[in-house]
Amino acid sequence: MKAGFAGILGVTNAGKSTIINNILGEELSIATPVVQTTRDLIKGIYNDDDYQIVFIDTPGYHKHGKLFEKCLLAQIDQVINDENDVNLWIIDIKNLLDENESVIEFRDLISKLSNVLIVINKIDLVEHSELDSALKYAEKIGINQIGKIFPVSALTGEGVGELMEKIKSYAVDIGGTFYPQDDLSDRPQRFFVSEFIRKSVITETFQELPHSVFILLEDFKEEENIVHIEAKIVVERQSQKGIVVGKKGSMIKKIGIKSRIAIEEFVGKKVNLQLFVKVVKNWSKDELFLSRHGYRDFLKSAGRKK
Ligand SMILES: Nc1nc2c(ncn2[C@@H]2O[C@H](COP(=O)(O)OP(=O)(O)OP(=O)(O)O)[C@@H](O)[C@H]2O)c(=O)[nH]1
Ligand SMILES: [Mg+2]
Structure with missing residues (x-):
């Protein structure tokens, strides 16, 4: 091996x-x-x-x-x-x-x-x-x-x-393997769920706001036949919230359906998906937000590149 x-x-x-x-x-x-x-x-x-x-x-x-x-x-x-x-x-x-x-x-x-x-x-x-x-x-x-x-x-x-x-x-x-041989990734299921939601936001709203979107998975409860998921779609400005929600909620509905189908295929179970949209003003420049959500290790060297 x-x-x-x-x-x-x-x-x-x-x-x-x-x-x-x-x-x-x-x-x-x-x-x-x-x-x-x-x-x-x-x-x-x-x-x-x-x-x-x-x-x-x-x-x-x-x-x-x-x-x-x-x-x-x-x-x-x-x-x-x-x-x-x-x-x-x-x-x-x-x-x-x-x-x-x-x-x-x-x-x-x-x-x-x-x-x-x-x-x-x-x-x-x-x-x-x-x-x-x-x-x-x-x-x-x-x-x-x-x-x-x-x-x-x-x-x-x-x-x-x-x-x-x-x-x-x-x-x-190396006398073995680095990861168990049936592992496909080092990331947990929750990570991929967030990514499927982010992809749906990108592909539905396309050029309008892909880089301003951040997904926060708030809840992930797995039962025998169904998974309950609650996620926040975070954007940077109020106007972007309007784009994600769409006229009478039409856009968020589309994003929800697309995400749910992809997640169901991935987890192999029915999914109950609740999506909310939240504005966190200029999160992409916000050290505390980035530090809390996975980028702490990179902020130090990022600071040096100013
Ligand atoms: N026609 C064609 N399109 C490709 C090929 N490889 C990738 N693409 C398309 O190119 C686009 C970018 O592909 P990604 O795999 O997201 O590129 P990436 O390098 O990971 O991009 P970042 O994550 O933004 O750095 C997608 O629309 C892909 O479908 C290819 O061999 N042929
Ligand atoms: Mg890529």
Whole structure:
């Protein structure tokens, strides 16, 4: 039995979470078309008869301003400093074709790491000739010097098998596994429930307010045939509350139905879901709020990045 840790890094929206979901065959880490979907270091655990690979999904690298965004950047730093057995740098092929400056920025960030694999993602969206151009540009800016390049589509799975074989080659014999072999993540069920609600808010309200939403799970009671869940959708301003509630409550109703269906599938039971919307003024700049809700460890280094 061999085991190892694999960090998943890259700019926002590159497809980091989608790749993990493809490898694990589960929607473990929510993936959406909006930027900065992932907000926490989420471990996704791949198990087979001979290997355990612990993937660490990270928030995407993104321009940072608010205290909360600095917390996200501090999480990326932590993974970079963690000395994982292997690190995957996920690049959206469009960012190579556009010669987007974020690629250069991230190259500089990741070039200090060893054991890096470069994953050029979303190849299903381009012609073969464009893949050739992207590879040429990658070579021009020295990306191929950092690690071996794997063109893939996280959506269709093309190239992912080959990538997985390479990842496994970094695993080592530790005389066991890091986590029980039937574990899929280090996060509790409650975490995923909050994430399904957040995803529903993002996909229903779309560009209007994804980054201003925070989910607080207030109650989670499991009975034999049903789970009772109460959650607060926290927004930063009164006007955002109006968007989430919608005309005569139409939006919150849609969000509720969508969330409930996803949670029921996940927990395998009927769900009674109660959602409330609450304004916590500027929570993303509020040290106390962030500290209370999971970001205490990252606030210190986030403060230094002002
Ligand atoms: N066509 C296509 N779309 C993809 C592929 N991989 C990811 N996407 C889409 O790209 C968008 C972003 O994917 P995510 O997995 O959320 O990206 P991420 O890197 O985790 O983003 P953050 O969490 O915001 O950093 C989603 O709409 C995905 O469906 C791919 O291989 N092909
Ligand atoms: Mg993500």
